[in-house]
Amino acid sequence: MAVDRRSFLKFGAATVGVSLLGFNETNAEANDEFADNYAMLNDSTLCIGCRGCQSACKEAHELPHTGHDKRYEMPTDLNAQNLTLIQLQRKSEDEYTFIRRSCLHCNVPSCVSVCPVAAFTKRADGVVAYDKDKCIGCRYCQVACPFDAPTFEYNSATPVVVKCDFCKDLRLKNNETPVCASICPRKAIKFGTRKELLREAHKRIKDNPGRYNTHVYGETEIGGTSVMFLAPAGFTFEELGYRKWGETPPGQMQEEIQHGIFKYWIPPVALYGALGLAAYTLGKKNSNKSDDSGEVKNES
Ligand code: SF4
Ligand code: SF4
Ligand code: SF4
Numbered sequence: 001m002a003v004d005r006r007s008f009l010k011f012g013a014a015t016v017g018v019s020l021l022g023f024n025e026t027n028a029e030a031n032d033e034f035a036d037n038y039a040m041l042n043d044s045t046l047c048i049g050c051r052g053c054q055s056a057c058k059e060a061h062e063l064p065h066t067g068h069d070k071r072y073e074m075p076t077d078l079n080a081q082n083l084t085l086i087q088l089q090r091k092s093e094d095e096y097t098f099i100r101r102s103c104l105h106c107n108v109p110s111c112v113s114v115c116p117v118a119a120f121t122k123r124a125d126g127v128v129a130y131d132k133d134k135c136i137g138c139r140y141c142q143v144a145c146p147f148d149a150p151t152f153e154y155n156s157a158t159p160v161v162v163k164c165d166f167c168k169d170l171r172l173k174n175n176e177t178p179v180c181a182s183i184c185p186r187k188a189i190k191f192g193t194r195k196e197l198l199r200e201a202h203k204r205i206k207d208n209p210g211r212y213n214t215h216v217y218g219e220t221e222i223g224g225t226s227v228m229f230l231a232p233a234g235f236t237f238e239e240l241g242y243r244k245w246g247e248t249p250p251g252q253m254q255e256e257i258q259h260g261i262f263k264y265w266i267p268p269v270a271l272y273g274a275l276g277l278a279a280y281t282l283g284k285k286n287s288n289k290s291d292d293s294g295e296v297k298n299e300s
Contacts, residue, residue, distance in 0.1 A: 025195075034107045035195035037126025038166060039226040040181055042100045043204070044240070045211060046188035049098040051086050053180035053189060058082065060170055060179040078102070080153040083164045084180055089240050097232050099240040100180075100189070102164040103128060103149035104218060105226035108249035111141035111150060119161075126194065126226045127168050132160040146222055146245060166226075194226060201230055217242055223249035 029035045055073075058065065063081045065073055075082045084102035105128045111120040112128065119134040120141060130150075141150045141161060153159040167178035176182070181191040190197060201216040210233055217237045218228030222245045231240055238244055 029195045032195070034126060034224060034226075035193065037107075037194045037226055038105075038172065039126065039192060039194040039197045039228065040178070041190045041192070041197040041201055041228050041230065043188050043190070043230045044097045044099055044235075045230065045232045046186045047086070047098040047100070047184075048186055048188075049086055049088060050185065052183050052185060053100065054082065054085050056179050056183040057084050057164075060167070061165075078149060078163075079151050080155075080162045083162065087241065089235070091235070091239065095234065097235055097240070099229070099231075099242075101147075101149075101241070102180075102227060103145075103166075104147050104228075105164075105166060106146075106222060106249070107225060108223040108251055110144040110146060110222075110250045113249075113251035114140040114144040116140065123168075125172070127166040127172070129165065129168060130161055130163060135161055137161075144250065146243065146250065194224070194228075197228060201228065204230060213237070220247045221245040223247065 051074075057063075058081065061083060063083070066075070066081055075085050076087075078085060078101055084100060086098050086100055088096060089099055090096035105126055107122075107126075109120065109122055109128045112118075112122050116138065117134050117136055119131050119136075121129050121131070123129055137152075137159060139150075139152060139161070142148075142152060150161045150163045152161055166172060167176075167180075171178050171182075177191045181189040190200065192200070198216065198219060201219075205212045205214050205216075212233055213231040213235060215237065216228055216230060218225035229237070229240075229242065231237055
């Protein structure tokens with residue numbers, strides 16, 4: 001791991017929030033392998049929608065501005081030029097809030113599970129990293145991500161997948177706070193460890209009755225995420241564009257399906273036979289499309 005997390009946490013206590021120090025570690029935290037991972041808590045009740053985080057992220061990553069006025073650029077979704085964005089979610093004339101989108105740096109990331117060449121990796125510090133030199137552009141990660149975070153450089157001759165990198169090279173490696181969290185004038189994005197920020201989130205809910213939706217999004221969804229959210233009371237997370245997920249990570253679900261197949265005695269040989277037949281049929285079809293030189297002809 002590139003970052004010395006122990007020393008970072010020691011000297012970064014002020015950033016994380018001194019009010020949280022001095023608590024004893026709970027059993028749940030002691031058993032949580034992700035408790036000390038880097039994390040961010042987004043509090044929608046504090047966000048004023050200034051989009052400073054969005055703009056600062058672009059500047060720091062030297063991504064091109066697409067609008068004529070960079071300060072008022074308003075993309076409607078994540079794309080290759082925007083690793084994070086702030087969305088206005090309105091229920092009525094008077095009821096609205098702002099919510100941030102980005103990669104959530106899942107504890108058990110689907111992008112890592114499905115990538116056939118290990119271009120995505122979950123680092124020991126919690127960051128989900130992407131290596132463009134390994135990527136073959138299959139875009140399985142895009143399909144598999146429960147939060148629609150990875151995007152693709154459609155307009156590039158050498159396209160790569162793009163997503164929030166947690167400022168790992170710009171900030172974390174120097175023991176600094178990620179750009180979006182450091183720039184926010186309202187401290188609506190807080191950086192720390194997952195354990196500390198979960199304590200903080202529950203403390204805010206407890207200390208401010210009626211202010212918050214009492215659920216912390218990302219605490220348990222698909223096995224938990226490093227980027228987590230607090231929403232205002234009266235808003236569900238689905239209304240804010242975050243789908244309802246169970247606690248089981250998709251990778252684990254696949255395992256359970258496979259185990260189910262064996263449990264109900266579908267003989268493996270039947271499965272492999274079916275796969276073999278499919279491969280043979282496909283191979284035959286392709287060979288019909290090729291001449292002796294191996295050149296592929298278009299079907300007419
Ligand atoms: S949000 Fe998507 S891209 Fe980010 S770690 Fe999770 S699965 Fe991967
Ligand atoms: S952590 Fe860095 S890369 Fe990710 S959204 Fe914030 S500023 Fe952008
Ligand atoms: S910088 Fe802070 S207040 Fe401004 S949009 Fe981002 S999260 Fe909201």
